Amino acid sequence: MIKRVCIWLVLVFAAAFLLYGIESLALQRQLAEKTIRLHVIANSDQEEDQELKLLVRDAVLREAQLLTEGCDSALEAGACLREALPRLHQAAEQVICQQGKTDAVRVSLEVESFDTRYYDSFTLPAGDYPALCVRIGAAEGKNWWCVVFPSLCTAAGAEEFDLAAQAGGYTGAEQALVSEGEQGYVLRFRTLEWIRKLTELFS
Numbered sequence: 001m002i003k004r005v006c007i008w009l010v011l012v013f014a015a016a017f018l019l020y021g022i023e024s025l026a027l028q029r030q031l032a033e034k035t036i037r038l039h040v041i042a043n044s045d046q047e048e049d050q051e052l053k054l055l056v057r058d059a060v061l062r063e064a065q066l067l068t069e070g071c072d073s074a075l076e077a078g079a080c081l082r083e084a085l086p087r088l089h090q091a092a093e094q095v096i097c098q099q100g101k102t103d104a105v106r107v108s109l110e111v112e113s114f115d116t117r118y119y120d121s122f123t124l125p126a127g128d129y130p131a132l133c134v135r136i137g138a139a140e141g142k143n144w145w146c147v148v149f150p151s152l153c154t155a156a157g158a159e160e161f162d163l164a165a166q167a168g169g170y171t172g173a174e175q176a177l178v179s180e181g182e183q184g185y186v187l188r189f190r191t192l193e194w195i196r197k198l199t200e201l202f203s
Contacts, residue, residue, distance in 0.1 A: 028127040036149040043137030077149040103137035
């Protein structure tokens with residue numbers, strides 16, 4: 001009898017976890033459809049390459065924000081960025097030349113897998129997101145991640161963050177998911193990471 005009860009409890013827990021995971025995954029995918037991330041990869045971990053990465057980041061982020069400031073959705077922003085990839089490449093290349101470097105740079109718009117990332121004022125759950133990728137030189141150094149659309153990275157406070165998130169079309173639930181201090185979502189983030197690892201294991 002006790003064994004049956006234990007099995008029943010395990011099955012109930014597994015079912016509840018699966019349903020919770022499905023709900024969390026659906027919410028993350030909805031969020032990903034409204035988000036374009038920025039991923040800058042340095043040539044190496046040497047100090048000068050890491051400093052160059054930050055300068056390139058600033059230049060590309062500045063251009064990307066100018067390109068997307070009038071966009072109403074990630075789909076529209078993605079189209080603008082894709083069309084302007086040569087312009088973004090030129091902005092990155094110009095910074096590299098100004099620093100007296102000869103590193104090649106590649107700029108692309110693609111879908112990438114990200115772990116959960118914690119920023120100063122928000123957190124993005126693990127999952128696949130469209131990303132503006134900038135690879136400098138051998139691209140073997142530390143990365144830098146943030147968000148191109150909506151412009152969450154430049155939000156100086158909670159009010160600016162809320163305005164940027166609303167401009168990007170985030171729902172109340174999606175804003176709550178990424179807002180700092182929502183401790184109730186820690187389990188949701190962990191669940192997404194577990195699901196992602198299980199998917200990779202069996203794929």
